[in-house]
Amino acid sequence: MNNLSLYRSILLALGMAVSVSAFASNSVPAEAQSLDFVYQGRLQQNGHPASGNFNLEFTLWDAQSGGTQFGNPIDEAAWPVIDGVFSINLAWPGAFDGTQRWLQVKVNGVLLQRTPVATVPVAQFALNGVAGPAGPAGATGAAGPIGATGAGGATGATGDAGAAGPTGAAGPTGAEGPTGATGAAGATGATGGTGAPGETGPQGATGTTGAAGAAGANGATGATGPAGATGSNGATGATGAPGQVGATGAAGAVGPTGANGSPGVQGATGLQGPTGPTGANGATGATGPTGAASTVPGPTGPTGAAGPAGSGGGASVRASNGTTIGALTAINRSGVSVINSSGYAFNINWNGTVAVQQTYFSNADCTGTAVLNSGGSTTVGATVYGKTVLRSSAGQLYKVTSVDVNLSSSAVNSGMTAASIDNLSTGCSSSTSVAYGWPLTAVNPSDVGITTTAAPLSFP
Missing domain, CATH: 2.60.40 (Immunoglobulin-like)
Known part of the structure; x- marks a missing residue:
């Protein structure tokens, strides 16, 4: 290598x-x-x-x-x-x-x-992972020793009781006052509400139905006349005797052969058949022995002819209409990963949509300025393939904004406090995190070489 x-x-x-x-x-x-x-x-x-x-x-x-x-x-x-x-x-x-x-x-x-x-x-x-199983409970530690009981404090002396005060004399009962005048009659109270209606009386008996009139009599059906008698069959005539077969005549002489007809017009030339498959490349010849090293460099030989085209790379991914989406780079239970002819890499779900990746947004509805999440402040400087393409849950396509000469892009502190975050499994939800990762640019499908990703996908 x-x-x-x-x-x-x-x-x-x-x-x-x-x-x-x-x-x-x-x-x-x-x-x-x-x-x-x-x-x-x-x-x-x-x-x-x-x-x-x-x-x-x-x-x-x-x-x-x-x-x-x-x-x-x-x-x-x-x-x-x-x-x-x-x-x-x-x-x-x-x-x-x-x-x-x-x-x-x-x-x-x-x-x-x-x-x-x-x-x-x-x-x-991290925070969105599923918690692992709880470990076994540790053994109960031994009880500590009981502390010594402290000495009781001394009881204080009881004070002397105070002297009781003298009871005062009862005052005289006052005279009964005169009876007051009778007050004016109060206003008449408001009329009470209407009482509930009484129960409905029983329904009267139904009158008798009048007698139905008599139906008129049907006229009598006339009698069927008797069938006429069937006439007798006439007698069958006798069959005549067959005539004798005549003798076969002699065969006639063969007539002379007719003259050949003139040649017909030549038919049109048929269509050229399809080109046959290219033959397999011949085996590479054995390498000859290395000659003795020369102290004088030889002249540069002419440029050799271009070799035959290779048989192709790995599998490709095609949309439902047969259009090639790109080369297959990975496959799993959620979908496939591809790189298209423009060099852009993206994931396609089995339903034919470009996959969502975890992305921060400046607006609460997963729109506005977008940053692909790298995982926090400790990931600053981490690299990703610079021509990565993804989709938001709202359907907008994005690509990584900054790409260096090695087709890499490094994660940065974007300085943006996110208002929402987009996830593959849960969609758009609120967020207040600082967005660390790779800034993104909104694009149209044609900007990144995508014409269609319609399902079902095929792998010819």
């Missing part, structure tokens, strides 16, 4: 490469999150994006060098790399507990330097 380099970044394909977003949010997930995360890398060969199939091996460690390996290596033979980009699902259950981990990649037998794992896979256990 000549001058092979691997640029690496770890991200979760939100809502598509894994079941739900692994970024932290205030929403409550509908079900337990997948332990897989998507490793996405870019492979260059001789300074250019590599394409083809490469043997990849991934291992997880607890130190930048030496240390202990977690789980078993994940090997993928002949894994497809398209325009320098590849994507693969990795999983080491229980490895991400908040302690720093390092990922080591081997490409076609070449071992690359370990790189620290960013916080995105660890976010599987």
